[in-house]
Amino acid sequence: MPELNLVQAINQALAQEMERDERVVVLGEDVGLNGGVFRVTEGLQAKFGRERVVDTPLAESGIIGASIGLAMADMRPVPEIQFEGFLGPAYDQLVNHAARFRTRTRGAITIPMTVRVPVGGGIHAPELHSDSPEAIYSHSPGLKVLMPSTPYDAKGMLLAAIRDPDPCIFFEPKRVYRSFKEEVPEGDYEVPIGQAKVVSEGDDITVVTWGAPVFQCLAAMDELPDDVSVELIDLRTIYPMDTDTIIESVRKTGRCVVVHEAPRTAGMGAEIATVIQEACFLHLEAPVQRVTGFDTVMPYYKLELDYLPESPRIVQAVRECLAY
Amino acid sequence: MSQATTSEPAAGKRPSDGLSDETLLKWLYDMQLIREFETRTMQAYQQAKIGGFCHIYSGQEACAVGTIGSVEHDDPVVTAYRDHGHALARGMDPKACMAEMFGKITGCAKGKGGSMHMFDKPNHLYGGHGIVGAQTPLGAGLAFATKYEREVLKTTDKKRVCLCYLGDGALNQGAFHEAQNLAGLFSLPVIYIVENNGYSMGTSIARGTTMPDQLTLKAKGYGIEGLEIDGMSVLDVYDKFKPFADACRDEQRPGFVDLKTYRYQGHSMSDPQKYRTKDEVEEFKNRDSIANLVDHLMNKRECLSEDEWTEMQKEIRERVKEAVKFAEESDAPGVEEELYSDVMVNPSKNMSPIGKYIEGAKNPLL
Numbered sequence: 001m002p003e004l005n006l007v008q009a010i011n012q013a014l015a016q017e018m019e020r021d022e023r024v025v026v027l028g029e030d031v032g033l034n035g036g037v038f039r040v041t042e043g044l045q046a047k048f049g050r051e052r053v054v055d056t057p058l059a060e061s062g063i064i065g066a067s068i069g070l071a072m073a074d075m076r077p078v079p080e081i082q083f084e085g086f087l088g089p090a091y092d093q094l095v096n097h098a099a100r101f102r103t104r105t106r107g108a109i110t111i112p113m114t115v116r117v118p119v120g121g122g123i124h125a126p127e128l129h130s131d132s133p134e135a136i137y138s139h140s141p142g143l144k145v146l147m148p149s150t151p152y153d154a155k156g157m158l159l160a161a162i163r164d165p166d167p168c169i170f171f172e173p174k175r176v177y178r179s180f181k182e183e184v185p186e187g188d189y190e191v192p193i194g195q196a197k198v199v200s201e202g203d204d205i206t207v208v209t210w211g212a213p214v215f216q217c218l219a220a221m222d223e224l225p226d227d228v229s230v231e232l233i234d235l236r237t238i239y240p241m242d243t244d245t246i247i248e249s250v251r252k253t254g255r256c257v258v259v260h261e262a263p264r265t266a267g268m269g270a271e272i273a274t275v276i277q278e279a280c281f282l283h284l285e286a287p288v289q290r291v292t293g294f295d296t297v298m299p300y301y302k303l304e305l306d307y308l309p310e311s312p313r314i315v316q317a318v319r320e321c322l323a324y
Numbered sequence: 325m326s327q328a329t330t331s332e333p334a335a336g337k338r339p340s341d342g343l344s345d346e347t348l349l350k351w352l353y354d355m356q357l358i359r360e361f362e363t364r365t366m367q368a369y370q371q372a373k374i375g376g377f378c379h380i381y382s383g384q385e386a387c388a389v390g391t392i393g394s395v396e397h398d399d400p401v402v403t404a405y406r407d408h409g410h411a412l413a414r415g416m417d418p419k420a421c422m423a424e425m426f427g428k429i430t431g432c433a434k435g436k437g438g439s440m441h442m443f444d445k446p447n448h449l450y451g452g453h454g455i456v457g458a459q460t461p462l463g464a465g466l467a468f469a470t471k472y473e474r475e476v477l478k479t480t481d482k483k484r485v486c487l488c489y490l491g492d493g494a495l496n497q498g499a500f501h502e503a504q505n506l507a508g509l510f511s512l513p514v515i516y517i518v519e520n521n522g523y524s525m526g527t528s529i530a531r532g533t534t535m536p537d538q539l540t541l542k543a544k545g546y547g548i549e550g551l552e553i554d555g556m557s558v559l560d561v562y563d564k565f566k567p568f569a570d571a572c573r574d575e576q577r578p579g580f581v582d583l584k585t586y587r588y589q590g591h592s593m594s595d596p597q598k599y600r601t602k603d604e605v606e607e608f609k610n611r612d613s614i615a616n617l618v619d620h621l622m623n624k625r626e627c628l629s630e631d632e633w634t635e636m637q638k639e640i641r642e643r644v645k646e647a648v649k650f651a652e653e654s655d656a657p658g659v660e661e662e663l664y665s666d667v668m669v670n671p672s673k674n675m676s677p678i679g680k681y682i683e684g685a686k687n688p689l690l
Contacts, residue, residue, distance in 0.1 A: 022477055051476050057509060062461045062502030069465015072450050073400065075472060077465075092499070096455050097462070104451070105443040106434045107666045141667050166668045240668070 003181040009151035010040050010116070010172065013158040014078065016188065018048050021076060024162060027054040028063055028080035028116075037082045038118055038177055064090035064115065068098050068167075071113040076162055084119045084171065085128025087137075098167040099142030111167040114158070119147065120212050120261050121308050122175030124301035130174075131298050132211070132262035135271075137169050138239035144193055145238040147171040149214040151184050153236055156191030164193060171238075175212040196242035198249070202231035205318055206249040208272055209259040210235040213309050217259055220314035228322065238268060246272060247279045254285035255324075257317045259309045264292040286324030289317040339566050340559040345627040351393055351558055352621060352628070353636060355385035355614050358409045360637075360644045361418055362589075365408065365425065368648060369593050374425045376438045381409035383588035386613035387519050388413040390561025391487060391583070394569050398482075400448050400466040402459050403489035405440035406519075406587075407452030410489065414447045418647040428654035435657050436666075456524075457497025460516065463488025464506045467514035471576060485573040486514040493524020495533045495542065507578035508546035515572055515579040516543070519555065525591045526599045543580030555585030556611045559620065 004012065018024045026041055026048075032055040035042030045053035056063050060081055067077035081087055087094070098111045121130035138145045144166055148154040154172065161168040199214065200221070207230055209217050214234050221230050231249050235241065250256045256276055258269040273288040291309040299307050340348075362382045368374045381388070388409040392401065403410045411421050416432060424431025425439045433441055440454040450466060453459035463486050470484040494500050495518065507514050518539060522529050529536040540550025553564045565581065572579040586608035590597045621628035657663070 025472065051472070054510075057502070057505055059502035059505065061458075061499045062464070062506050065458065065461020065499060065503065066465035066468055066506055069402075069450075069462040069467070070469045070472070071465075072462065073466050073469030073473075075469050089498075092455060092458055093461065096458060097453070101443075101451070102668065103666045104433050104437045104441045105445065106432075106436075108445045109443060109450070110669070144668060164669065 001183040001185060004151045004184040005178050005181045006151050006154050006172065007038060007040050007177045009155040009184045010158055011042060011044070012184070012186075013155040014041065014044060015047065017159055017162050018044065018052060020188075023074065024076040024078060025052055025054065025070060026078050026080070027056050027067065029056060029058050029082055031055060031080050036080060038174065040116070040172070041080065060086050060088075060090040061093055064093040065097070067113050067115070068093060068101075068111055071098075071111040071167075072101070072109055076112050078114045078116060078162060080116045082118070083125075083129045084117050084131050084133050087117060087133065094137065094143065094167070094169070095140045099140045102142060102166065110165040112162075112165050114161040114164075114168045114170050116170045116172060118174045118177075119171035120173045120175055121298060121304055122212055124304065125174075126300050127298040130304070132260065132293065134171060134238045135262055135266060135268045138268060142167065144168040144240065145171070146193065146236065147173065147211045147238055148191075148236055149173060149176060149211055149234055151182050153191050153197070155184055156189050157193065157236065159188065160190040160193050163190070168193070171211065173212040176215070179215070191236070194237045194240045194242055196245040197234045197236055198245065199232040199234050200230065202229035202253070204229045204253055205255040205257065205321055206231045206233060206246070206253045207257050207259060207314070207318065208233045208235060208246055210238060211261065213259045213261060216309055216311050217314055219311040220318065223311060223315050224318060228318070230318065241271070241275075243275050243279070246275060250276050250280045251283045254283050255321045257289045257291060257314065257321055259291045259314055261293050261308055263295045264290060265295050267292055286321045289321045291317045338559070338563045340562045343562070345621075345625060347393070348617070348621060348625065349628065351389050352614070352617050353640065354389045354413055355558065355617065356637060357418065357640050357643070358382075358385045358388070358412050359614060360640045361408060361412060361421070361647070364644050364648050365422070366589070366593065368422075368426070373652070374439070375427060376440075378425065378439045378593045379406040379591065380587070380589040380593070381406055383608065383612075384519055384521060384555065384585045385409060386558035386561050387517070387555045387583050387585050390555075390558040391517055391565050391569075394562055394566040395485060395487060398448055399484050400450055400470065400486045401489075402450040402463050402466060402486070403452055404456065404459055404491055404494065405452050405454050406491065407440065407442045411442040411444060411449060411452070414444060414449045416442065416444045416447060416449065418644060419650040422647040423651040423654050426651035426654070427656060428651055429657045429662070430650065430654040434662060436662070457490060457494035457500045460488055460490055460494065460500045460503035461506070463514045463516065464503045464512050467507065467512040467578070468510065470513060483573050483576060484513065485569055487517060488514050489517045489519055491524060492518055492520040492522065492529050493527070493532065494518075495539065496524075504543060504546040504548060504578070504580075508548050511577045513572055513576045513578065515569060515581060516548075517581045517583055519583050519585055521585050521587045523587075523591065523599065526595070528599060539582040540580060548578045548580045550580040550582065552582045552584065555583040556608070556613050557616050558613055559617070
């Protein structure tokens with residue numbers, strides 16, 4: 001089986017789905033001729049033509065608005081927004097339109113649109129190019145928020161998202177884009193939306209995370225003593241959240257650390273801690289800990305790794321949680 | 325609903341001369357239906373039977389009826405929040421429209437959308453939309469889809485054109501400029517119809533936008549041909565808009581129309597209207613589009629008698645009364661069935677207290 005990195009896996013998913021379904025249209029700034037800012041759409045325009053891989057003006061509200069119009073007419077638009085910070089101008093279209101049309105039309109009109117967005121820090125980019133806004137969009141009923149961390153999941157989740165009748169925001173962790181390769185089946189497969197993955201099973205403590213910090217958590221596990229048994233959960237879909245997997249794990253371990261890049265206050269960690277105290281209160285041996293970004297603007301690259309939840313902070317939180 | 329039947333006009337005549345009496349009588353019916361519907365809507369709002377916000381279309385009837393009457397039924401239509409007129413002109417059942425405002429299960433969105441969110445997919449109406457100008461990129465996308473269906477999917481040979489309505493206030497919204505640029509750049513068959521009633525809420529157009537008397541110049545900046553039309557006469561609307569829309573359809577390109585009109589009521593139901601005088605409102609009421617058309621049909625075409633007009637008004641009154649009665653008597657959406665329904669397709673435990681996705685009951689009227 002060929003080994004692909006995250007970029008290649010997403011590219012393959014797009015190409016295969018465009019081949020399979022002629023209603024799939026890719027559009028965005030520089031997605032065609034240039035192959036996208038991170039080269040994720042490389043080669044697609046040459047293969048499928050300018051009618052299907054559309055270079056648009058630099059206009060996020062227009063790109064997402066037009067994609068919603070396409071989706072209303074039963075197309076399968078896959079717009080790319082170059083960086084998560086540039087979702088701002090399109091927020092109105094995403095939250096006030098895409099998220100709500102199923103409700104407004106009693107299910108007659110749905111928005112099968114998948115917005116691909118590179119997300120997160122760790123590549124020495126400035127703020128607006130390193131942010132993690134997944135909680136903002138998870139707070140908008142009607143949107144699905146996805147963030148795969150591996151090439152295998154990225155391909156399967158992207159195929160599931162494009163075929164899903166609802167609007168999906170597909171966050172791609174930039175730090176993982178070319179960081180490693182793994183085996184990715186050439187054929188068609190879907191990784192279901194709304195299903196977390198238990199990356200490693202364990203009995204002492206649950207660590208919940210998603211996106212690039214999955215790998216910081218794995219690094220932290222290497223640094224912990226061998227007799228500490230960590231259950232690592234990669235959420236994969238932020239919303240709708242697979243709370244069952246979290247609850248089941250914490251009922252077993254009694255301890256939990258949540259790790260995310262986004263700022264702490266009102267981040268998804270707050271939601272997960274609440275779900276745990278609601279469902280696992282009598283099982284808890286320690287308060288849920290959060291290892292997150294800070295309530296500041298994402299700093300420029302010299303301070304980047306101090307802001308992000310790197311492995312030393314995760315190790316410390318796990319130790320404290322175990323020692324409580 | 326308002327599909328025109330025409331014969332070729334003789335040389336020197338106006339396109340509307342070729343319209344049949346039946347078509348014009350139907351348009352009169354539709355315009356009066358909208359007028360009567362809005363009168364009853366205001367009453368119901370004042371009686372607190374309609375909640376939320378409510379924007380009345382009275383005065384602008386010739387805009388929706390004339391432009392929608394100039395295109396095909398399967399041409400997509402998308403508009404802003406003053407949308408009852410477009411919904412009725414497109415053929416939405418007045419019962420579904422009224423019930424929606426009453427917040428009842430029989431409304432077009434099962435009483436969960438309200439006045440600003442009229443959708444009717446079978447009639448190719450892709451919504452009223454509540455955010456000023458935000459519907460304009462949707463119009464570009466709908467036009468893109470019609471083009472894509474013909475040129476890439478090849479599922480149809482038919483050239484279609486999208487009508488995207490906006491108010492003059494939306495001229496100043498960023499999204500509209502992005503949408504026009506996209507439409508111009510990709511040559512998308514969308515016609516941006518500015519229903520220019522002179523006021524964006526309480527701000528007159530002269531206080532709100534540049535070149536208020538030459539709006540078509542704005543579109544020209546995006547390579548889009550523009551046209552000014554008097555929106556107080558449905559015949560003028562048709563005479564100018566029909567050939568313009570035909571050209572945009574044939575050449576598969578965008579258009580821009582400054583459709584000059586006037587709203588008789590305030591911006592919404594809670595508008596003190598300090599920004600205009602009663603005399604100004606009267607001046608426009610003297611040019612009323614319905615009175616105009618009645619006069620034409622009685623005295624020029626001689627296809628409508630006083631008695632027939634009285635009878636038509638009576639019939640419409642009854643129909644709208646029935647719609648109000650229907651709305652009043654319909655049930656409110658049930659909490660169990662509808663509070664959590666139609667959000668997204670996948671089940672999600674934490675989405676609602678009942679822990680599963682519900683596809684709500686379908687509306688029998690649509």
